[in-house]
Amino acid sequence: MRAQPEASHFIHGVYREETEGPEFDSLYPATGEVIARVRAARAAMVNVAVASAQTGQKEWAAMPAIERGRILRRAAELLRERNRELSELETLDTGKALQETLVADAASAAECFDYFGALIATLSDEHIDLGGPFAYTRREPLGVCVGIGAWNYPIQIAGWKAAPALACGNAMVFKPSEVTPLSALKLAEILIEAGVPKGVFNVVQGDGETGRLLVGHEAVDKVSLTGSVPTGSKVAALAGEGLKKTSLELGGKSPLVIFEDADLDDAVSGAMLANFYSTGQICSNGTRVFVHRSIRKAFVEKLVERTRRMVIGDPMDEATHMGPLISQAQYDKVLFYMRLGQAEGADLVYGGDIAEVDGFADGWWVKPTIFADVADSMRIAREEIFGPVMCVFDFDDEDEVVARANDTEFGLAAGVFTKDITRAHRVVSRLKAGTCWINNYNLTPVEMPFGGMKKSGIGRENGKAAIESYSQVKGIYVESGPVDCPY
Ligand code: NAD
Secondary structure, three states: OOOOOOOOEEEOOEEEOOOOOOEEEEEEOOOOEEEEEEEOOOHHHHHHHHHHHHHHHHHHHOOOHHHHHHHHHHHHHHHHHOHHHHHHHHHHHHOOOHHHHHHHOHHHHHHHHHHHHHHHHHOOOOEEEOOOOEEEEEEEEOOEEEEEOOOOOHHHHHHHHHHHHHHOOOEEEEEOOOOOOOHHHHHHHHHHHHOOOOOOEEEOOOOHHHHHHHHHOOOOOEEEEEOOHHHHHHHHHHHHHOOOEEEEEOOOOOEEEEOOOOOHHHHHHHHHHOOOHHHHOOOOOOOEEEEEHHHHHHHHHHHHHHHHOOOEOOOOOOOOOEOOOOOHHHHHHHHHHHHHHHHHOOEEEEOOOEOOOOOOOOOOOEOOEEEEOOOOOOHHHHOOOOOOEEEEEEEOOHHHHHHHHHOOOEEOEEEEEOOOHHHHHHHHHHOOOOEEEEOOOOOOOOOOOEOOEEOOEEOOEOOOHHHHHOEEEEEEEEOOOOOOOOO
């Protein structure tokens, strides 16, 4: 097995093997080859990991912020130095094209460690004058945080959670998705090498059962999940029993609105980035593309012509644009929706089927797919597919398109293409989505907060907003005279 880690878990600075939990395989989605086998953590190992985090957190929180920041920035350097090997591992584990993993995975985690490493020592608290007495605030860590990841951006998700959590002086026990167990272990190695004390970032492998054990653990103070809406509800309910703080980054069915004055080539680029990057397996994807009726025909013609030119094939070849889907389950689900769209009466203008890729007969390949003439009520227009399936809708005016764009239980992201700056800002202010783009799509610089409204989530990752998710404010009153007491 070409990516077998030393052992399943990484706890207190060393690899630990599991004896109790079930085994599971990590597969290379391009071929179905087994690349690694790990075992899920059960209660005993979860207890070890949480106890280690409690110990590590005390030592870590006692360090000055500037020292924690320096260590995190060293971790960012190590991530960048090893970007190629980490990207190849991520491509093996996820099937995503190397062209993407080289720029969007470990590289994004590195940016996050750089940003929060640099930010943390610059934060200062409040002094509040009370006319004699005064008060001040202290921003303190939460304690032990649990991070639970999805399979589409394994090391990026681990970095987006660990960097702000650690910067604020917390420890984290991270559980990657059982589908992509490998790169979080490498991040744990790198953090130790950078100088993070043992126990501050532990990785345990496992499935939903391991996740439940972590979320329900009485010594855990905070849970941050990236996953689907149904899992988010379960995690929030269990965390709620213990009144634990919770951040949720969940699913979406985001709108992308293209007005008649948009630059057509840019709008087509935006729609493709919003649907086909990472083989469509991105939470913020703009899968509902609303195009003004007057340009719809020209837009779809250009879109089809450019989609036809996409290179689907060997993910390790840097010329490849699109790799396979992550798993058999995802393949079955995406194909189901491709067929459902046709049965529901949408106009299939491109794709809609499996893709044949020479030399990769056993992988989970599908074609990038475009449906036009989609009705708002169709299931392909309402449910998260999480594959490269774009739905194109016609619209006539702004009020109508804003209402239709917002007519969803999700609220993760949204985009607008127009040259009219007044309209651009007016429309994004009316869209019920936590992250919006004007004249681009799916860019997530670490400086900008990211997260969802409505059922797409609670809390924000990245930007200064993430500090709120991993710290708590203490208010301290300081008397300056005698105590005024009626007794
Ligand atoms: P998922 O909900 O099936 O699993 C997510 C994680 O939760 C996995 O690690 C899983 O083991 C764990 N888990 C499952 N049940 C659990 C439980 N009861 N308690 C605790 N943990 C549990 O999601 P997935 O299939 O891995 O990922 C795809 C989904 O994630 C999509 O809906 C996508 O939109 C969403 N996603 C969101 C973001 C974001 O930032 N908003 C990013 C990536 C993916």
